Amino acid sequence: MLQQPLKAMVFDAYGTLFDVHSVVALCEQLWPGKGAALSQLWRAKQLEYTWQRSLMRRYEDFARVTEAALRYACAALGLRLDEDRRRRLIDAYLGLATFSEVGNALAELKSMKLKLAILSNGSPAMLRPVVANAGLRGLIGTVISVDRRKIYKPAPAVYRLALQRLRVPKKAIGFVSSNCWDACGAKSFGFPTFWINRTGAPVDELGAAPDHVIASLAELPALIRQPGS
């Protein structure tokens, strides 16, 4: 239940607004039969490195972490990563499409006078092209990268960035992510949270569960209009 009317919605980027399916498909195209294993290990290491580097206090931006994770995953699976393949895979991150419902859902939320923002692990140089290429620049007013704080989600300092940039009270900022641990981190910080559970996964047991669990962004506008739901 929403305790007060929301004034802003903050979205995670990769997997929430942007579908990484095209990267998975490119992995399979480059190494037939190995695409699923590669993209799974690549993603797992990408996230692990963000957490481990944050705890080690050895922040490196998300573009470099993403490349390091790709090199590790290819080495672990015995796949030869040459310069051409490396570039194609990294560039694929810059041209991701949004999930099909995203454009309409964001337009409807914007028509409800909500400020819309992205808060992402992505580096500014990764976020600018993907937002522009997907045609979201007219809908998303604010794009915030963790890079400003040199630490990754789910550190409270990251969620605080949204508060500082949007100048809206904490309880009036709805946070939306398809990563359950990210939604838990935002909830722990104090945002009303919406977990987009695209795969029917259980809720992560992190001591701070998301307020709302929905299957896609298409459910958001109606949910926000009816605070008693």
Add this chain to the structure above:
Amino acid sequence: MLQQPLKAMVFDAYGTLFDVHSVVALCEQLWPGKGAALSQLWRAKQLEYTWQRSLMRRYEDFARVTEAALRYACAALGLRLDEDRRRRLIDAYLGLATFSEVGNALAELKSMKLKLAILSNGSPAMLRPVVANAGLRGLIGTVISVDRRKIYKPAPAVYRLALQRLRVPKKAIGFVSSNCWDACGAKSFGFPTFWINRTGAPVDELGAAPDHVIASLAELPALIRQPGS
């Protein structure tokens, strides 16, 4: 190359000294055909939760994190976790055997006048019985849990605990782990490090690589005796 003679050796516990094979076997016994998938997801979530909770500043001890990860893994795989199974799986952590080379290697290191210690994510209540049951109390003089700092590896505050407890200079403490990211965290803190690479995995790309990569603890005594190696 070791820059100065080591005066103490600090070991990670799970996977480094203690073999978690018996837990994997019990998973398979309780859910035939699902044991590998369960123990893999359980372990992955156990580690994720330590990193995420550390970043969220929501520390909970390792016994509770381990149980939460087990509940998540069973829910995700559709396995019914009743009280009896839960207790058997958690209790299995208290009676783990050491890898076959551990007893001899530790005895030889001890005969070289090195102080031996454990530095583990495990809670004190988990570490006490497993060290005693494995007969290591006469070999390992100091058992240190991250619980004292309420944060998990690879945070520098954890490695600093070993420095404080052993009262030996940083460069005279050799740190040994089978988890590459743990060895990288210790290296980043400043310890000479030994990664036990039991599976032939690539080195993690975290900006601080282990000094030595060996296949088992059996290689340690000779390596330490010959600083030029």
